[in-house]
Amino acid sequence: AQSVAQPEDQVNVAEGNPLTVKCTYSVSGNPYLFWYVQYPNRGLQFLLKYITGDNLVKGSYGFEAEFNKSQTSFHLKKPSALVSDSALYFCAVRAPRNDYKLSFGAGTTVTVRA
Amino acid sequence: DGGITQSPKYLFRKEGQNVTLSCEQNLNHDAMYWYRQDPGQGLRLIYYSQIVNDFQKGDIAEGYSVSREKKESFPLTVTSAQKNPTAFYLCASSIRHETNEKLFFGSGTQLSVL
Numbered sequence: 001a002q003s004v005a006q007p008e009d010q011v012n013v014a015e016g017n018p019l020t021v022k023c024t025y026s027v028s029g030n031p032y033l034f035w036y037v038q039y040p041n042r043g044l045q046f047l048l049k050y051i052t053g054d055n056l057v058k059g060s061y062g063f064e065a066e067f068n069k070s071q072t073s074f075h076l077k078k079p080s081a082l083v084s085d086s087a088l089y090f091c092a093v094r095a096p097r098n099d100y101k102l103s104f105g106a107g108t109t110v111t112v113r114a
Numbered sequence: 115d116g117g118i119t120q121s122p123k124y125l126f127r128k129e130g131q132n133v134t135l136s137c138e139q140n141l142n143h144d145a146m147y148w149y150r151q152d153p154g155q156g157l158r159l160i161y162y163s164q165i166v167n168d169f170q171k172g173d174i175a176e177g178y179s180v181s182r183e184k185k186e187s188f189p190l191t192v193t194s195a196q197k198n199p200t201a202f203y204l205c206a207s208s209i210r211h212e213t214n215e216k217l218f219f220g221s222g223t224q225l226s227v228l
Contacts, residue, residue: 009154032214043118043204043219044157051214090156100212101172104149104156 002027002095004105012111019081021108023074023091032094033074034102035065037087044090050074061085081112117141120205120220127192127199128228135190135223137205143218145211146188150174151202151222160203163188164211192225200227 003026013019025031032051036044048059055067065076074091091105118139127133139146145164149157159172163182177196182188188207192199202224206217 004156034216036217036219041222043120043206043221044217045219046216049214049216094214101159101162102217104158106154106156 002031002093002103004091004093004103006089006091006105006108008108009106010109010111012113013081015083015112015114016080019076019078019085019110019112021076021089021091021110023076023105024072025074025091025093026072027093027095029096031074032096033065033067034092034094035059035063035074035076036090036092036104037061038090038107039087047076047089081110083112083114086110086112118205118207118218118220120203120223122223123221125223125225126228127225130194132191132193133225135192135203135205135225137188137190137220138186139188139205139207139218140186141207141218142185143207143209144185145208146182147206147208147217148172148178148180148188148190149204149206151204157204160190162211199225201225 005024034049035047038044050057050067058064088107090107092102121136147162148160158174161180163169179191204222205220209215
């Protein structure tokens with residue numbers, strides 16, 4: 001079965017500092033990996049995805065993520081965090097030939113303080 | 115503007131009552147999904163539909179029912195058999211199910227039990 005782990009419930013950083021949100025996955029075969037962000041009382045918004053190719057993926061709002069096959073990780077990063085980045089972040093994985101269903105992690109709450 | 119509309123934003127259910135959550139999309143997407151969000155548990159798939167008049171159970175379908183009579187609409191009924199219905203419900207769509215295209219989410223419905 002496929003699964004995603006987000007080991008940190010909360011991440012707190014100061015504005016202007018680098019932000020990292022961790023994600024590890026378990027899946028048979030090559031994974032398709034996604035990051036979504038949820039602002040308070042809203043639906044999720046797509047940030048970026050990794051399907052194949054370059055291990056460093058760039059997405060919306062200055063975010064990027066690095067796929068590491070040996071560590072089965074897909075950490076989300078932003079070089080300089082903004083207060084407006086405060087939100088709930090979800091990592092998700094889809095395995096090929098598994099009904100194409102997405103499995104989401106439990107989410108990481110990011111708080112960026114001014 | 116294209117997007118997904120969920121209504122109502124807040125819904126209260128009395129014991130033994132069935133309630134229906136509305137989801138409408140004007141993105142011309144084939145696939146639609148219902149997820150349940152509980153704090154600290156991420157998103158869990160309830161039902162999904164790949165095309166009109168077709169739908170499949172997700173990971174937690176018990177106590178829920180859906181229909182897909184029109185491409186634009188995918189209502190979710192929370193039946194009295196769902197003993198713990200209090201949660202945030204999210205509807206999503208994608209161009210097709212069998213792709214790695216991103217999901218578009220509605221703003222959600224918060225269901226509470228009176």
